[in-house]
Amino acid sequence: QVQLVQSGAEVKKPGSSVRVSCKASGGTFSSYAFSWVRQAPGQGLEWMGRIIPIVNLVNYAQNFQDRITISADESTTTAYMELISLKSEDTAIYYCTTPPAHSTSFDYWGQGTPVTVSS
Amino acid sequence: FILTQPHSVSESPGKTVTISCTRSGGSIASNYVHWYQQRPGSAPTTVIYEDNQRPSGVPDRFSGSIDSSSNSASLTISGLKTEDEADYYCHSSDPSNQVFGGGTKLSVL
Numbered sequence: 001q002v003q004l005v006q007s008g009a010e011v012k013k014p015g016s017s018v019r020v021s022c023k024a025s026g027g028t029f030s031s032y033a034f035s036w037v038r039q040a041p042g043q044g045l046e047w048m049g050r051i052i053p054i055v056n057l058v059n060y061a062q063n064f065q066d067r068i069t070i071s072a073d074e075s076t077t078t079a080y081m082e083l084i085s086l087k088s089e090d091t092a093i094y095y096c097t098t099p100p101a102h103s104t105s106f107d108y109w110g111q112g113t114p115v116t117v118s119s
Numbered sequence: 120f121i122l123t124q125p126h127s128v129s130e131s132p133g134k135t136v137t138i139s140c141t142r143s144g145g146s147i148a149s150n151y152v153h154w155y156q157q158r159p160g161s162a163p164t165t166v167i168y169e170d171n172q173r174p175s176g177v178p179d180r181f182s183g184s185i186d187s188s189s190n191s192a193s194l195t196i197s198g199l200k201t202e203d204e205a206d207y208y209c210h211s212s213d214p215s216n217q218v219f220g221g222g223t224k225l226s227v228l
Contacts, residue, residue, distance in 0.1 A: 035217060037219075044206075044208065044219060044220075044221045044222040045155075045157075045163065045208055045210075045219040045222065046219070047216070047217040047218065047219060050217065059215045059216065061216065095162055097162075103168065103169070104150075104151055104153070104169075104212055105151070105153040105165050105168035105169065105210070106153070106155070106163070106165065106210065107165050107168070107174070109162035109163060109164075110162070111162065112162055
């Protein structure tokens with residue numbers, strides 16, 4: 001069973017950046033396709049981007065492509081999401097998620113990382 | 120493309136409710152649709168994958184379908200229980216994007 005464990009809560013100033021990590025276990029790294037999804041308070045799910053490490057493919061949602069970098073480290077089976085130029089509207093819970101091999105449904109989720117952007 | 124869901128639905132325990140997810144831009148049948156349940160304070164969990172498949176552990180009261188004529192997918196929950204009260208999201212994709220519907224708040228009262 002795949003488990004995703006994310007880094008802890010962050011409090012950031014406007015204009016700064018945040019890096020959230022997501023350590024995977026219980027599967028093979030080559031089968032992962034890590035997506036990052038955020039959820040602002042009281043709002044819905046918003047896909048931010050993904051990385052498929054086995055083919056080194058990265059896609060970003062248009063809303064974020066100027067501010068986001070997604071990466072992965074096979075040696076530590078960890079995915080990362082960095083978001084720069086933070087604004088108060090970036091206050092949200094950030095989730096990593098991955099489907100099972102040969103699927104596209106987001107069956108596995110991290111516990112979520114709250115990020116608060118406030119001066 | 121965009122997936123549009125009703126903002127909220129409500130129904131009584133024991134009844135049946137259907138939540139729609141309409142695709143704008145492209146065919147609903149061109150990519151699988153998945154459905155997630157999210158309770159407050161928790162990450163989403165899959166209740167339907169690949170249009171109409173139910174993960175192990177999800178009651179058979181949950182079912183999914185797609186309708187090409189209306190370009191929409193549907194999640195149907197029968198025999199409603201108070202524990203089904205949650206937010207529900209549809210999700211689909213194209214080769215470079217993943218898209219969620221805006222979510223539907225289900226009230227069972």
